[in-house]
Amino acid sequence: MTEPSSPAPRPICVPCRAAAIVAVVGVLAGGFAYAAGWLTPQRLSADMVIDTFESNAGIHEGFRRNHAKGLCVDGYFESNGNGVALSKAAVFAPGRTPVTGRFAIPGPNPTASDNSVPIRSMALMLTLADGEQWRMGMNTTPLFAVRTPQEFYEQLAASRPDPATGKPDPAKLQAFFAAHPDTQPFRDWVKGHPPSSSYANAAYYGINAFYFVDAHGQRSAVRWSMQPELPFDVVSDKEKGEANYLAAELYDRLQKGPVRWHLLLTVAEPGDPIDDATRQWPATRKQVDAGTLVLSRASSQDDGACRDINFDPTVLPAGIETSGDPLLAARSAAYALSYKRRTREEALNPAQHAETSHEARSR
Numbered sequence: 001m002t003e004p005s006s007p008a009p010r011p012i013c014v015p016c017r018a019a020a021i022v023a024v025v026g027v028l029a030g031g032f033a034y035a036a037g038w039l040t041p042q043r044l045s046a047d048m049v050i051d052t053f054e055s056n057a058g059i060h061e062g063f064r065r066n067h068a069k070g071l072c073v074d075g076y077f078e079s080n081g082n083g084v085a086l087s088k089a090a091v092f093a094p095g096r097t098p099v100t101g102r103f104a105i106p107g108p109n110p111t112a113s114d115n116s117v118p119i120r121s122m123a124l125m126l127t128l129a130d131g132e133q134w135r136m137g138m139n140t141t142p143l144f145a146v147r148t149p150q151e152f153y154e155q156l157a158a159s160r161p162d163p164a165t166g167k168p169d170p171a172k173l174q175a176f177f178a179a180h181p182d183t184q185p186f187r188d189w190v191k192g193h194p195p196s197s198s199y200a201n202a203a204y205y206g207i208n209a210f211y212f213v214d215a216h217g218q219r220s221a222v223r224w225s226m227q228p229e230l231p232f233d234v235v236s237d238k239e240k241g242e243a244n245y246l247a248a249e250l251y252d253r254l255q256k257g258p259v260r261w262h263l264l265l266t267v268a269e270p271g272d273p274i275d276d277a278t279r280q281w282p283a284t285r286k287q288v289d290a291g292t293l294v295l296s297r298a299s300s301q302d303d304g305a306c307r308d309i310n311f312d313p314t315v316l317p318a319g320i321e322t323s324g325d326p327l328l329a330a331r332s333a334a335y336a337l338s339y340k341r342r343t344r345e346e347a348l349n350p351a352q353h354a355e356t357s358h359e360a361r362s363r
Contacts, residue, residue, distance in 0.1 A: 046330075046333040046336070047337065054108075055160070056159065056160050056161060057107070057108040058108065058109070059108075060108055060109060060110055061342075061346070061349055062342055062345045062346035062349065062350075063108070063110045063342055064104075064108075064338055064342055065108055065334075065338040065341070065342070066106060066108060066338070067102075067104035067106055067107070067121055067123075068104075068107060068108050068110040068112075069107065069109065069111070069112055069114075070102050070103055070104030070121075070301050070306075071102070071104075071247050071250070071298055071299065071300060071301050071304070072100070072101070072102055072298065072299045072300065072301050072304025072305055072306035072307065073100075073101045073102065073103060073250075073295045073298050073299075073306070074098075074099065074100055074101070074295070074296065074298075074299070074305060075099050075101070075258065075293065075294045075295035075296050075297070076096045076097060076098055076099050076293075076294055077091065077096065077097045077099050077263070077291055077292070077294075078095075078096050078291050078292045078293075078294060079091060079093060079094055079095055079096075079290060080289070080290065080291045080292075081093065081094040082288050082289060082291070083212075083263075083265060083288060083290035083291065084214075084215075085214065085288070086214060086220055086222065086265060086288060087212035087213060087319040087320055088213060088214055088318065088319040089128075089134070089317045089318060089319030089320050090128050090129065090130060090132070090317065090318075090319075091134055091317060092290060092291075097126045097127065097128060097129075098126070098127050099124055099125065099126050099127075099293065099295070100124075100125045100127070100305045100306055100309060101122060101123055101124040101125065101295065101306060102122075102123045102124075102306040102309070102311065103120065103121065103122055103199040103246070103247075103250065104120075104121045105117055105119065105120060105121070105246070106121065106139075113243040114242070114244060114245055114246045115195075115235070115239075115240055115243075117195075118190060118193070118194065118195035119139055119140050119141060119190075119195070120139070120140045120195070120196060120199055120202050120204075120246070121137065121138065121139045121140070121204070122137075122138045122139075122199070122204040122226060123135075123136065123137045123138070123309075123311035124136050124138075124293070124311070125306075125309055125311065125315075128317055132317040132318065133317065134315070134316060134317050134320065135309075135311050135312055135313060135315040136206055136224075136311065136313055137206075137311045137313050137331070138204035138205055138207070138225070138226060139205060139207065140193075140195075140196065140202050140203065140204060140205070141186065141189060141190070141193075141205065141207070142189070142205040142207070142280055143185055143186055143189065143207060143277060143278055143279065143280050144186060144207050144278055144327065145183050145187070145278065146180065146182070146183060146278065147276050147277065147278050147326075148326050148327070149326060149327065149330040151180055151182075152330075154176060154179075154180075155176055155180070155183075158172045158173050158175065158176035159172075159173060159176075160172075182276075182278045182279075183278070185278060185279070186278060194235065195235050196232060196234065196235070197233045197234055197235050197239060197249070198233070198246065198249050198250065198253065199246055199249075199250050200228065200230055200249075200250060200253055200259040201228050201230040201231060201232050201233055202228060202232065203226065203227050203228060203232075203261075204226040204261070205223070205224075205225045206223055206224045206225065206313075207223070207277045208223070208277055208313065208323065208325045209221050209222065209223050209268065209273075209274045209275070210222055210224075210316070210320055210321060210322060210323055211321040211322070212265070212319065212320055213319050213320070213321060214319075219321075220267050220268070221267070221268035221272065221274045221323060222265050222266065222267055222268070223265075223266045223268075223281065224263060224264060224265050225263075225264050225266070226261035226263060226264075226293055227261055227262045227264050228259070228260070228261050229259075229260045229261065229262070230259065247298075250298050254295070254296060254297060254298050258295060259295050260292050260293065260294050260295075261293040262289050262291070262292055262293075263289070263290045263291050263292070263293060264287050264288070264289055264290070265288040265290050266281060266285050266286070266287050267285060267286045267287070267288070268281060268285065269281075269285060272285070274323050275323060275325045275326065276325070277327055308343070310338070310339040311335070312332050312335045312336070313328060313331055313332070314328055314329070314331070314332040
């Protein structure tokens with residue numbers, strides 16, 4: 001499942017508070033397209049969904065179709081050995097594994113303000129000593145808005161901008177939410193959680209469940225998160241008026257020293273939903289601190305190590321397997337298509353990509 005140097009690619013809007021929630025649902029879901037049976041014309045395909053996403057949000061050539069604005073980071077994962085009890089993956093043996101990662105905000109516009117959405121994302125590629133890779137894409141939301149790719153497609157259609165206003169029709173969005181009550185927990189979470197003031201003080205969640213397989217073949221359903229050592233803090237009034245404070249803050253912070261997160265593995269119990277990302281598991285579930293993520297360097301996504309990585313969450317080492325969550329195969333298909341389109345565009349028109357990148361950095 002490992003792709004060499006060119007890996008396979010990856011996450012709501014009405015005015016005011018509701019606008020932010022809708023924007024988040026849309027842009028986060030933008031990376032999820034239907035994979036199962038997508039070659040038959042009667043069913044959704046990655047092309048259909050990505051085409052619709054581009055139609056709704058526009059195309060920024062040479063950039064990721066979602067999470068277009070970001071920066072690269074480098075560091076390592078220091079395993080403490082606790083994860084060995086759940087998985088035979090070599091990454092959990094005591095020691096260090098190199099990490100290449102990326103921080104970003106959801107959305108297709110590489111020049112968007114950092115305050116355009118209240119969500120941050122962290123994507124990582126851990127490269128094991130034997131050449132295997134573990135790629136993951138996480139967001140600051142611990143759950144997702146919709147359960148299936150079909151539901152996402154319906155939400156995408158409902159959030160299509162009205163030509164007269166340039167914004168989604170609130171009535172259509174409310175009709176979608178009314179028909180899909182499973183979106184309520186996500187919308188409630190966004191309402192109750194202000195955005196972080198830094199990439200470095202936010203927690204990031206894998207959202208989907210995976211199976212961990214130990215040395216004896218025992219399988220456990222697991223969700224993971226990265227929990228920061230820094231205390232959470234909200235965006236200040238000053239930062240609310242700045243377009244690029246997240247990258248600037250991280251660059252400044254890393255000059256003073258590395259930043260750290262703890263990898264927490266949450267283990268499901270019988271009856272917990274394994275294939276439904278809209279539902280959280282109870283807070284009483286067993287959690288294992290498997291080690292520390294240490295990031296020490298940031299660089300531009302234009303020429304940093306993360307530029308040509310597609311953070312496909314189904315690229316996994318032996319000892320970690322995908323679950324039946326339908327969003328996983330969908331994410332893989334959509335990331336691959338996004339990667340294919342953006343790299344082709346960049347190759348055909350490098351000057352335009354460079355100009356847009358310069359604009360994004362200078363705003």
